Amino acid sequence: MTAELLSVQRRARIHAALGDPARLAIVDALTLGDASPGEIAHHLDMPTNLVAHHLKVLTDAGLVVRTRSEGDRRRTYLRLQPAALAALTAPSLAAVDRVVFVCTHNSARSQLAAALWRQRTGDLAASAGTRPASRVHPRAVKVAHRHGLTLDPTGTAHIAEVIHDGDLVIAVCDNAYEDLTNHTDAGPVRPQLHWSIPDPVRLDTDAAFETAYTDIAARIDRLAPTLTTGADHA
Incomplete structure (x- = not known):
């Protein structure tokens, strides 16, 4: 057994x-x-x-x-x-080199998640999109600034440019998760975790972006203690 x-x-x-x-x-x-x-x-x-x-x-x-x-x-x-x-807590995940957060456009949720992970854990994190936009959404930049985070307004990227072996890939939107798990032409990238966080861009209000930030922060606080990253086992 x-x-x-x-x-x-x-x-x-x-x-x-x-x-x-x-x-x-x-x-x-x-x-x-x-x-x-x-x-x-x-x-x-x-x-x-x-x-x-x-x-x-x-x-x-x-x-x-x-x-x-x-x-x-x-x-x-x-x-x-x-x-x-x-012992009631779930067992720790296997050691990873880095955490990469993925959403469709890499313009809001994945950007906030990567910045939050770096702020709260001090460990490496990156973000990417399956169909990245040309810029980070202004409301994402705004909510990040309100919480002491900095986002590069032009810093979006495609998953092919970002993800490497040893990364823990977390899909923070349903569309990206389904694209990467259901399509045979999605390549070798498969998210190990899925966070079904509603897209704040659909409502396009400060409150929606604040709600997304709060959801992501709570999930990071739950995940971080279970994870050993490259910085911890180098």
Whole structure:
């Protein structure tokens, strides 16, 4: 059995253990400190036999361990295992040299994503388009400036000029993703990730570009901790 499958199965057991409101309440109660089973029962106003059942499930899932009191040896205390909760996060992606964000015209979403990635991670990033425009959209430049980013108004490029082996390619629009995955003449470029971010140019308002920026920023914050880039493993 592969390590990846074992990891998924372990995470599934933890999720299942946390799927009961009473067990989640027990985990919450142990988040900041240890407690005895009797204290848990009192705190949650729960019968001791029911507490015992839930504790067995949590223990079997590796979320809780029992320790014997160093004072009164008849007492046991429950301790939360934070590493088990940390295991709920998805495994890290394989190491990559650089992140390249792709959209159709390379005029808004992909430009903002690359600039944001560089700002928030300090790592290499680039952007490209399947049918690049001649310039970056003025509203993209404007929202970038508002958030302390700099975009080159004429800095658009075609994917063939940008993407190399070792890049993590992220399609930030549906059209580019579908062009690169559905068409046999799209070449060797295939996005490893797809972010379905609505095109702000369709509405062409400052609010639409701000919404796109916020969506991209949140996705970058989720992805960055899972990724090892060339700068990290050089």
